[in-house]
Amino acid sequence: MTETENAAPAMPRLTGVLAPRERWQANACSLAKAIDVVSTRSAFLLIREAFYGTTRFDDFAERAGISEPVCAARLRELVDAGLLTREEYREPGQRARRAYRLTDKGAGLFPALAALMEWGDRWLTEDGGPVEFRHRDCGEPVEVELRCAAGHRTEPGDLDLVRPDRSGYHPAR
Amino acid sequence: MTETENAAPAMPRLTGVLAPRERWQANACSLAKAIDVVSTRSAFLLIREAFYGTTRFDDFAERAGISEPVCAARLRELVDAGLLTREEYREPGQRARRAYRLTDKGAGLFPALAALMEWGDRWLTEDGGPVEFRHRDCGEPVEVELRCAAGHRTEPGDLDLVRPDRSGYHPAR
DNA sequence: CGACTGACTTAAGTCAGCACAAGTCAGCTA
């Protein structure tokens, strides 16, 4: 094939005890845990809708384009997992309703969703996708970046993968 | 980041034609497209392994903790989708082998994986997860951030969701 | 030559995620 000219993208470097990759398995991996929580398409879509401000059962099902049984099951799972809360509320003259809202934990997924959306815009569409996020104050488009605590913008190839030392004393973090 | 008050986290604001949420459906959503490509747990795990430097079939299956048939099927899909390439290579005295490597498109998923891992570290583990990324040059831990093109660090609540105007003339992109 | 290894494929069966259609049920409205 034609693999000669496009160089492979640089990857993170494994350091310390992680360097011999064949000596460890990533079974406690936070990524795997995260995937277990939001593994399904329907879960992703429901969380997207929650970010778009949807709160009601029927709206979730219709806007995410999923069936009601799946919507019910998934919402329950997401509530159980602590990503959404179910709140009762009542408008005057109406009976009680339920509103589903993101918790801090659920809202913490925003960068991940934004990154995935950005990747889809970049690689899966012709013209950059149907919607985008802008900073309200200055109107500029928003992107997901990797930055170190010193403020440097980084790429995967600039990174080391390390096993943090949490034995006893913690420097600052 | 000590953000544990009871108030609901702030969400992006819908603007322009997107403001009446009941009037549009996000069916061209890049997030949905992205999920269709990497929907399965096994695909996620294989890409994670690729970032950790794994290149060979058996290693992928073993390290991702998936069976060989699934590994084969998923690798083929990821190659077909353009996230991985399959390269033949030959070490002296050995027969030809195949190596799977991330393409630029596959490598572009790094921020999304990093964000998911960070979320898992934060919300799904006691002590912050088993591995972390550091900037090689300065040793500082790396985080995923949302920044606008003007360089401001932003939160979901600072954002507007807009439909970009791509009708006819394109400013610069 | 036969054994072994790496990279798969085939077979058979389980289980989860999904859709569609229909039913339930509480409470408000006419």
Added chain:
DNA sequence: TAGCTGACTTGTGCTGACTTAAGTCAGTCG
């Protein structure tokens, strides 16, 4: 009182993601 609406649940059946176990096949080693 009857009907409507929102928020579900139940039943049925499909497809696809996954497993284990076993088979294939080319190439290298002893």
